[in-house]
Amino acid sequence: MKTRDLVHVALFAAIVAALGLMPPLLLPFIPVPITAQTLGVMLSGSTLGARKAGLALLLFHLLVAAGLPLLAGGKGGLAVYPGPTGGFFVGWLPAAFLIGWLTERAWLRLSGPLAFTINVLGGIGVIYAVGIPWLAVSAGLPLTKAALGSLAFVPGDCVKAAVAASVAVTLKRAWPLIQAPRPAAATSPPSSST
Amino acid sequence: MSLGLYLHRDSPVHAVPAGAKMLALLVAGTGLLFFHSLPIVSAALVATLGLYVLARLRLREVAPVLRLSAFVLGPLLVLHVPLSGWGPALEAMLRLAVLLLLATLVSLTTRASDMLESLERGLRPLARFGLNPTLLGLLLSLTLRFIPLLATWSREIQEAQRVRGLERDPFAVLVPLLVKTLRTADTLADAIDARCFDPEEPS
Numbered sequence: 001m002k003t004r005d006l007v008h009v010a011l012f013a014a015i016v017a018a019l020g021l022m023p024p025l026l027l028p029f030i031p032v033p034i035t036a037q038t039l040g041v042m043l044s045g046s047t048l049g050a051r052k053a054g055l056a057l058l059l060f061h062l063l064v065a066a067g068l069p070l071l072a073g074g075k076g077g078l079a080v081y082p083g084p085t086g087g088f089f090v091g092w093l094p095a096a097f098l099i100g101w102l103t104e105r106a107w108l109r110l111s112g113p114l115a116f117t118i119n120v121l122g123g124i125g126v127i128y129a130v131g132i133p134w135l136a137v138s139a140g141l142p143l144t145k146a147a148l149g150s151l152a153f154v155p156g157d158c159v160k161a162a163v164a165a166s167v168a169v170t171l172k173r174a175w176p177l178i179q180a181p182r183p184a185a186a187t188s189p190p191s192s193s194t
Numbered sequence: 195m196s197l198g199l200y201l202h203r204d205s206p207v208h209a210v211p212a213g214a215k216m217l218a219l220l221v222a223g224t225g226l227l228f229f230h231s232l233p234i235v236s237a238a239l240v241a242t243l244g245l246y247v248l249a250r251l252r253l254r255e256v257a258p259v260l261r262l263s264a265f266v267l268g269p270l271l272v273l274h275v276p277l278s279g280w281g282p283a284l285e286a287m288l289r290l291a292v293l294l295l296l297a298t299l300v301s302l303t304t305r306a307s308d309m310l311e312s313l314e315r316g317l318r319p320l321a322r323f324g325l326n327p328t329l330l331g332l333l334l335s336l337t338l339r340f341i342p343l344l345a346t347w348s349r350e351i352q353e354a355q356r357v358r359g360l361e362r363d364p365f366a367v368l369v370p371l372l373v374k375t376l377r378t379a380d381t382l383a384d385a386i387d388a389r390c391f392d393p394e395e396p397s
Contacts, residue, residue: 002392004383006329011338011344011379015372017337018344032252039364047372059333066309069199070341077199077301078216080291082223084270138287138293139270145277170369175376 007046008177009125012056014090016040017070022031037072038157042123042164045099046115047171049178054097062091071180072099087134089125098122103168107178115165199259199301207249212304213312219300223293232281236289242295259298259386267291310334332391336382347371 010017019036044053060070069076071089099122106114127163128150140160202208226238228397246256267287274283351370352361360366 002383003386004380006333007336007386008376009377010333011340011375011382013333013337014344015375017341018348021341021345036277038365039368043368043372047376059337060315062310063334063337066306066313068306068338077298077303078219079294079297080298082290084290109198139274140289141270141274141277145273149273163368166365167368168374172363173368175373177376190289193219193393 007054009052009055009059012040012044012048012053013059013095016044016057016060017063020070020072020183036160038092038123038127039160039164041127042099042161043167045096046103046119046164046168047081048100049104050097050100053100054093057093057096061090064089065144082138084139085131086138088127088131090134091130094130095122095126098126104178107172110169110172112165112169115168116161118180119160119164119168123161124154126136127157200300200305201255201302201322203250203303203304205248205250207245207299208303211312212308214310215300215317217305219296222296226289226292229289230285232285232364235285238292239288239295242292242299244294244370245299249299251299253386256302259302267294272289275320318328332386344371344375347374 016037019040029134041057044056047053048056052172064070064076064080071080080089081183099118102118102121103115128147132146132150133143135141135150136143139146143150199375222238226235229235267290270290271283274286276284278286317330348367348371351367351374355361355363355366358366
């Protein structure tokens with residue numbers, strides 16, 4: 001990894017944290033207050049690609065586990081993990097990775113709808129897939145009830161996925177970072193000539 | 195800007211090394227999931243509260259930290275009672291309360307820097323995947339440095355977009371924020387390279 005990639009990892013971990021400090025983005029038509037942090041997860045994935053986004057979220061997890069109150073509402077510390085919403089938080093890491101991976105694959109034909117689909121798959125699919133069973137075990141609820149309770153957040157998350165998708169498409173033009181995987185690049189080591 | 199939950203005391207709980215405390219929490223948390231009886235969970239709760247006394251934490255200091263957990267437990271209990279009755283509901287809530295109290299105790303009695311250090315040590319086996327401790331140190335300090343800065347930038351951008359009536363448009367705030375961040379990343383990377391920091395070799 002080059003220095004620039006490392007700096008990207010650190011700064012996007014900081015972006016996820018900073019979005020948690022920000023007052024929630026106010027959207028007029030959704031009743032559930034929307035914290036911007038999962039937006040940061042989606043943006044990391046679709047801006048940095050799988051590897052760097054995964055590392056950025058890992059770094060963020062380290063900071064939270066060490067007791068820094070970086071989650072929305074000033075939560076932090078190890079208490080986050082056994083808590084009922086811990087799974088949603090843990091799900092951020094695979095979510096960012098999957099969004100990054102899919103974005104890399106789709107890079108050359110990335111459009112708004114495609115980016116939206118990718119962000120829904122990772123930002124809602126993966127996060128809920130980890131979060132709902134976690135909630136069920138942690139709170140001792142049946143799985144279906146846990147899933148139903150989480151449904152309230154789906155509309156807000158869809159809005160976030162839409163925002164992340166349009167930002168990703170704009171950034172692709174303004175500051176492209178991801179390179180489309182070359183056919184042979186999957187097996188050969190990265191070339192040293194840049 | 196002070197980050198962290200740590201409260202300093204001279205107590206046996208504070209003296210336990212960070213790694214041991216985190217490991218104990220992991221074991222206790224996993225172990226507790228196997229017991230489904232009210233007496234055992236209640237005993238665990240009493241033991242946990244005993245640890246708080248042992249750590250010489252005063253209720254007044256701990257209350258603001260725990261209030262967040264109470265906001266989660268209350269609604270869950272309300273949701274739980276009609277589903278499974280008082281007994282199981284109470285037991286599940288007590289177990290969750292014990293876990294949250296224990297985890298909060300670890301965060302309150304251990305410095306963030308100590309915890310990061312022991313995590314760093316715990317992650318050392320990952321070195322073969324290209325993660326070396328010096329690098330991790332650089333990344334952690336970069337992140338910590340940039341959190342307040344990024345928060346300031348996003349406020350500045352919101353101020354600027356207010357002129358256009360767009361301060362509530364997430365798109366109009368996020369794109370400039372990300373471009374600014376990425377541009378800074380390039381400058382920062384150049385600055386680090388210019389000082390000959392070699393990520394491949396531990397200095």
